[in-house]
Amino acid sequence: MRNVFIAVGGSGTKVAEALIRLLAIGFPTRKENGILTSAGDSLQIWRLDPDLNSGAAISLGNYLKEYEELQSLLNGNNNTPGIASSRWAMDVDTRVRHLDPLQLPRMSDSDNSLKTLEGILDSRYGRVKKSLPFLAPFYEKKDLAVEIDRGFYQKPFIGAAVMAVFAESLTDENSPGGKACSLTGFQNVATNFFLCGSLHGGTGASGVPIMGKYLGSLKRNNQSWDWRVGACLLTPYCVPPQPPFGTLREGVPTSQQIDDLVKEHGDKPAFSGLTFEDKRKLVEQILLGFYAEPEAMEARARQGLAYYRDHSADYFDELYLAGKPEPDKLKVWSNGGKSQSNPLNSAEVVAALAALNFFSRAGTGNPESYVIPSSTEELNSEKMTLRDLPCYTVGPDEIDPERVFLATAVMHHLVTKQIPWHLPAKAFPKDIERLRKVYQDNESRKADDWNRFQSAAALFAKAVMTTIDPNPEHTIGWSAEDATRIWPYLSNDAANVKEITAKTAKKFMSKEAKGELELGDSGLRVSTFEFGEWCPESADFTRGEYLRLVWSNLLALAHKRMRVTAGEK
Amino acid sequence: MLTLLIQGSGFLELFIDSCEDDGCEETALNWVLAAVVVAIVCALVMLAVKWFKKYAAINLIQKAWSRGETLVLIVAGLVPVLIVLLVIWYTTRNFFNYVGMGGLLKGVVFAWLLYAVMMFTGHLLSPWRREIL
Numbered sequence: 038m039r040n041v042f043i044a045v046g047g048s049g050t051k052v053a054e055a056l057i058r059l060l061a062i063g064f065p066t067r068k069e070n071g072i073l074t075s076a077g078d079s080l081q082i083w084r085l086d087p088d089l090n091s092g093a094a095i096s097l098g099n100y101l102k103e104y105e106e107l108q109s110l111l112n113g114n115n116n117t118p119g120i121a122s123s124r125w126a127m128d129v130d131t132r133v134r135h136l137d138p139l140q141l142p143r144m145s146d147s148d149n150s151l152k153t154l155e156g157i158l159d160s161r162y163g164r165v166k167k168s169l170p171f172l173a174p175f176y177e178k179k180d181l182a183v184e185i186d187r188g189f190y191q192k193p194f195i196g197a198a199v200m201a202v203f204a205e206s207l208t209d210e211n212s213p214g215g216k217a218c219s220l221t222g223f224q225n226v227a228t229n230f231f232l233c234g235s236l237h238g239g240t241g242a243s244g245v246p247i248m249g250k251y252l253g254s255l256k257r258n259n260q261s262w263d264w265r266v267g268a269c270l271l272t273p274y275c276v277p278p279q280p281p282f283g284t285l286r287e288g289v290p291t292s293q294q295i296d297d298l299v300k301e302h303g304d305k306p307a308f309s310g311l312t313f314e315d316k317r318k319l320v321e322q323i324l325l326g327f328y329a330e331p332e333a334m335e336a337r338a339r340q341g342l343a344y345y346r347d348h349s350a351d352y353f354d355e356l357y358l359a360g361k362p363e364p365d366k367l368k369v370w371s372n373g374g375k376s377q378s379n380p381l382n383s384a385e386v387v388a389a390l391a392a393l394n395f396f397s398r399a400g401t402g403n404p405e406s407y408v409i410p411s412s413t414e415e416l417n418s419e420k421m422t423l424r425d426l427p428c429y430t431v432g433p434d435e436i437d438p439e440r441v442f443l444a445t446a447v448m449h450h451l452v453t454k455q456i457p458w459h460l461p462a463k464a465f466p467k468d469i470e471r472l473r474k475v476y477q478d479n480e481s482r483k484a485d486d487w488n489r490f491q492s493a494a495a496l497f498a499k500a501v502m503t504t505i506d507p508n509p510e511h512t513i514g515w516s517a518e519d520a521t522r523i524w525p526y527l528s529n530d531a532a533n534v535k536e537i538t539a540k541t542a543k544k545f546m547s548k549e550a551k552g553e554l555e556l557g558d559s560g561l562r563v564s565t566f567e568f569g570e571w572c573p574e575s576a577d578f579t580r581g582e583y584l585r586l587v588w589s590n591l592l593a594l595a596h597k598r599m600r601v602t603a604g605e606k
Numbered sequence: 607m608l609t610l611l612i613q614g615s616g617f618l619e620l621f622i623d624s625c626e627d628d629g630c631e632e633t634a635l636n637w638v639l640a641a642v643v644v645a646i647v648c649a650l651v652m653l654a655v656k657w658f659k660k661y662a663a664i665n666l667i668q669k670a671w672s673r674g675e676t677l678v679l680i681v682a683g684l685v686p687v688l689i690v691l692l693v694i695w696y697t698t699r700n701f702f703n704y705v706g707m708g709g710l711l712k713g714v715v716f717a718w719l720l721y722a723v724m725m726f727t728g729h730l731l732s733p734w735r736r737e738i739l
Contacts (some may be wrong), residue, residue: 441705463739477736
């Protein structure tokens with residue numbers, strides 16, 4: 038199945054990163070020959086954001102490189118340039134299609150060159166006429182004049198006009214947006230389009246409904262294409278701090294006011310890397326109120342939801358809503374660009390799970406109704422655990438994220454620590470006979486696989502830890518509990534290896550494991566002898582295929598543990 | 607028949623220091639037989655030890671034996687061969703008196719060689735051959 042993830046704005050881009058991390062960790066979207074996997078499906082990422090070099094985009098690009106490295110370590114010799122492919126996980130096109138809503142077709146050179154709302158509305162191309170004369174009365178002068186190449190400053194009323202012009206331009210395959218999407222390639226191809234952006238922001242709030250409506254209309258007019266359009270809307274889940282100084286109550290800032298503020302605040306992180314002139318522009322922008330206002334987020338989200346209810350929901354096959362009762366508080370104020378590099382939020386992981394649910398073609402409820410599951414009262418959204426994450430379904434199988442993390446961590450341990458890689462393959466015991474047969478006449482393949490498994494394992498460990506470890510550099514909104522418990526499975530420390538090895542040891546006269554491997558509410562019991570029997574039937578399997586089989590078997594063994602409360606001990 | 611052949615070949619004289627009295631050849635034969643029996647028993651015991659260790663292994667790493675580990679096991683088996691032969695030699699008056707120190711050393715080396723051949727053969731004739739080749 039072909040999937041397209043359309044990340045709208047900074048929040049959508051962070052969710053795209055979370056999605057790639059989850060795919061790397063092993064989250065499945067389909068079942069093939071009894072094995073849960075995402076391999077065989079493909080994913081393209083489109084990024085709809087005027088802020089081309091935002092910190093979120095850089096972070097996504099960096100993580101895609103790691104995903105590509107992981108996939109290349111796990112595949113055979115089947116390398117397609119730009120596609121991170123293996124039998125471990127979904128093929129991901131690592132070339133993110135940047136859809137810049139400000140890159141619009143033009144009739145003359147002066148059209149669509151000024152990156153302000155006024156500049157765009159005062160342009161024309163093809164049959165599209167200038168709309169400034171009709172729309173200008175709805176805006177204040179400062180709204181029309183502000184530069185919007187770093188986003189829409191959480192002002193959907195600015196973004197909506199720009200996005201509408203952009204969506205219209207997509208119908209022309211020769212427009213910049215049309216070329217980037219090349220939607221003709223999707224005609225008659227079953228595809229899941231999933232949009233994600235914030236309800237309360239500028240780019241997300243305006244981009245998701247307009248792009249959704251555009252794709253939904255195409256789908257309605259071409260039912261045979263087997264397209265599905267879904268979206269996840271993020272309600273306020275983190276709030277930025279206030280900018281270094283407040284807005285003017287009225288009027289426009291004077292040059293002296295701007296210079297004084299540049300002098301006072303010009304060396305703060307939000308201004309780093311800017312030229313003096315850019316600093317002046319930013320000061321002016323803040324004074325005029327063009328920044329994310331934390332107090333207005335909830336109201337904007339409410340308005341956004343009302344808009345979906347009245348105008349937009351019908352275009353989507355599935356709409357998911359993710360957020361937090363108490364938004365996390367970010368520490369660094371940013372105007373966008375490289376400095377807006379927020380840690381991965383647990384709410385973004387929840388949204389990525391919604392995307393996986395959609396990609397697996399699982400439906401929630403029926404089209405005529407709402408399904409409103411919500412978190413439990415016990416959930417502390419500032420310190421979430423893996424057991425708080427929502428489950429999703431792949432066919433008849435329920436996928437519990439906590440069990441997925443456990444299966445991946447145990448797989449990491451078993452493959453790197455419990456196979457006698459240091460011995461010639463012919464000396465492997467009969468309990469791993471299939472691997473022995475594959476390697477015994479091909480020691481160089483064994484050595485190569487071992488090296489690559491080790492490198493891949495390091496990337497697995499990094500993916501797991503940087504997704505849930507509550508290190509403010511990496512993530513926000515997680516409890517340290519899971520990271521602490523999962524680390525021993527991923528560690529090379531002798532004491533940790535010994536402890537896990539003792540649990541995977543078999544009982545005397547039985548293949549059953551002595552101990553249970555645990556993570557939160559999940560547990561699994563596996564001995565190395567059971568693990569040794571898992572190997573693909575065909576001798577020419579790839580590393581990814583082998584890991585996926587092991588992982589799928591481990592996931593099948595994982596179960597809910599009986600919770601022992603303090604009073605019962 | 608084999609005994610007569612061995613007795614007639616002068617092979618037994620290698621294992622005895624002095625053969626001036628009657629019956630010394632019989633003593634030499636007994637000493638060689640003792641070495642053979644000890645080598646066989648020790649080889650069987652060491653193979654049984656290996657089988658048990660593999661059977662009782664609690665994980666794949668323990669169950670997999672490297673060539674080095676196998677050689678260490680074989681070398682370790684030389685010690686009981688030596689000790690048992692020493693005990694037999696010392697506690698049997700004829701061996702002590704007629705076999706002597708030289709015969710003891712030759713007997714031990716002979717038993718070691720036989721033990722090693724048996725250990726290698728045991729591995730080569732079983733699936734454990736992969737652990738030694």
